[in-house]
Amino acid sequence: MNNTSRILCKALQGKIMSAEQAAALIPSGVNVGMSGFTGSGYPKAVPAALARHITEANKDGRKFRISVWTGASTAPELDGVLAEADGVEMRLPYQSDPICRKRINAGQMEYLDIHLSHVAQFVWFGFLGKLDVALVEVAGILEDGRLVPSSSIGNNKTWLDQADKVILEVNSMQSARLEGMHDVYYGTNLPPNRMPIPLVKPQDRIGDPYMHVDLNKVIAIVETNAPDRNSPFSPPDENSRLIAGHILEFFEHEVKKGRLPKNLLPLQSGVGNIANAVMAGLNNGPFDNLTAYTEVLQDGMLDMIRSGKLSMASATAFSLSDDGLAEFNRNIEMYREKIILRPQEISNHPEVIRRLGVIAMNGMIEADIYGNVNSTHVMGSSIMNGIGGSGDFARNAYISIFMTPSQAKNGQISCIVPMASHVDHTEHDVQIIVTEQGLADLRGLSPNQRAKVIIENCAHPKFKDALLDYHKRAFEGSFGRHTPHLLDEALSWHRRFVAEGKM
Numbered sequence: 001m002n003n004t005s006r007i008l009c010k011a012l013q014g015k016i017m018s019a020e021q022a023a024a025l026i027p028s029g030v031n032v033g034m035s036g037f038t039g040s041g042y043p044k045a046v047p048a049a050l051a052r053h054i055t056e057a058n059k060d061g062r063k064f065r066i067s068v069w070t071g072a073s074t075a076p077e078l079d080g081v082l083a084e085a086d087g088v089e090m091r092l093p094y095q096s097d098p099i100c101r102k103r104i105n106a107g108q109m110e111y112l113d114i115h116l117s118h119v120a121q122f123v124w125f126g127f128l129g130k131l132d133v134a135l136v137e138v139a140g141i142l143e144d145g146r147l148v149p150s151s152s153i154g155n156n157k158t159w160l161d162q163a164d165k166v167i168l169e170v171n172s173m174q175s176a177r178l179e180g181m182h183d184v185y186y187g188t189n190l191p192p193n194r195m196p197i198p199l200v201k202p203q204d205r206i207g208d209p210y211m212h213v214d215l216n217k218v219i220a221i222v223e224t225n226a227p228d229r230n231s232p233f234s235p236p237d238e239n240s241r242l243i244a245g246h247i248l249e250f251f252e253h254e255v256k257k258g259r260l261p262k263n264l265l266p267l268q269s270g271v272g273n274i275a276n277a278v279m280a281g282l283n284n285g286p287f288d289n290l291t292a293y294t295e296v297l298q299d300g301m302l303d304m305i306r307s308g309k310l311s312m313a314s315a316t317a318f319s320l321s322d323d324g325l326a327e328f329n330r331n332i333e334m335y336r337e338k339i340i341l342r343p344q345e346i347s348n349h350p351e352v353i354r355r356l357g358v359i360a361m362n363g364m365i366e367a368d369i370y371g372n373v374n375s376t377h378v379m380g381s382s383i384m385n386g387i388g389g390s391g392d393f394a395r396n397a398y399i400s401i402f403m404t405p406s407q408a409k410n411g412q413i414s415c416i417v418p419m420a421s422h423v424d425h426t427e428h429d430v431q432i433i434v435t436e437q438g439l440a441d442l443r444g445l446s447p448n449q450r451a452k453v454i455i456e457n458c459a460h461p462k463f464k465d466a467l468l469d470y471h472k473r474a475f476e477g478s479f480g481r482h483t484p485h486l487l488d489e490a491l492s493w494h495r496r497f498v499a500e501g502k503m
Helices: 010-015 019-023 046-059 076-084 098-105 116-125 156-162 238-256 273-283 299-307 322-330 332-336 350-356 390-396 447-458 461-477 487-499
Strands: 031-034 066-069 088-092 133-141 147-149 165-171 218-224 267-269 290-293 310-315 339-341 359-363 366-368 399-403 432-435 438-441
Touching: 010 218, 019 046, 019 218, 031 156, 046 076, 066 076, 076 088, 076 098, 088 098, 116 156, 133 156, 238 273, 238 399, 238 432, 238 438, 267 273, 273 299, 273 359, 290 350, 299 310, 299 322, 299 332, 322 332, 350 390, 359 390, 390 399, 432 447, 438 447, 447 461, 461 487
Parallel strands: 031 066, 031 133, 066 088, 133 165, 165 218, 267 290, 267 359, 290 310, 310 339, 359 399, 399 432
Antiparallel strands: 133 147, 432 438
């Protein structure tokens, strides 16, 4: 151990080894719970070493595969290298890696896409089988064995509790000043002994700043010094600014109607440039003393904290650009007072989301004219990334908003369609749909009323007449008129783009 080691627990110092040695302790056929959430806090060294080991085994004809469970998406150093080595049998609950995606859609990798709030409890319930190994990045190990969490928590608490064996990566690139930012709740029990989660405001701390592990389960510790995958964000384009403008105008209307307080309600925002544009709009808008109860904290929320618009943000992970990370590290003492990182079983918990009255804002691939939303699949069968936490928030939010540009593929495809090719969020969970064209408030409307509002307010003018014509003919000629469809024609809306070679 070197003099600057963050492994202060003497009982564990004898477990320090290389990534290659640690990877050799992971056998084929096991379930491995790995840390990581949206490119932060994932193990940086052991997955690559394991991929090399798998490649060599497969060359010798020894089929070597593991199942990989995480918090959410990770990075090429984890998902990418293991997928490239053909080393993943089953992946859950979310991924965004292009190599993974290719293998999943080719039928070469099994993929279980599930709500992020379900993962930890499914493991505790035994629904997913035994967790054999936990591979978790931490920022340090204290003298008594407590673990300082890294830049994400995700499902790490559950992995450490449930796994038979534990491998820790201690990453000195993660700021030691993260210590104290986390809130790890250990009060969750299994049915029928569950108790209410005592969290009533986003700023409430109900747990421990550290994670705990049975020291006897730790079989290896690897010291690393490597950065997270920090993804750059493009400046908001015109469509993103227009979408953000529609949402801010809606918020102002709701405040005037008395349906939202002047400081709104806790905000949840998905990942991406549109989400950052909404944050930028809020940062320049009329609302003060805002709070966030979300799963991922992006650059836009850092800007809002720095300006004073956002007083507190609760999340489970960061997803920052290089500039955002530099800003965070420069002012980490200030941010540590304004940010709480929690396990995703708490950040995404339906009970807490509903109690707090969260305003959920998430992206989508397409919505149909009745308000059903597809956020995961292209052409109904090809997975993009996964549902992530959008369903956790949409189903339980005070207001559920889905947003997208009105067209895709350089204007060849409408993102408002007669029938969604895949449904992740049913019409029952979708209250607001927003494109750059406008905002459709679906609350209190029947399916036919929703169709008229969505087409009129959200569809691109290029596709509006065709959608109106479809709805008219469907109402006149379908089997039933409550949610009228011409099924063959609705499906052909998608098929024609494949036939024309546009997908």
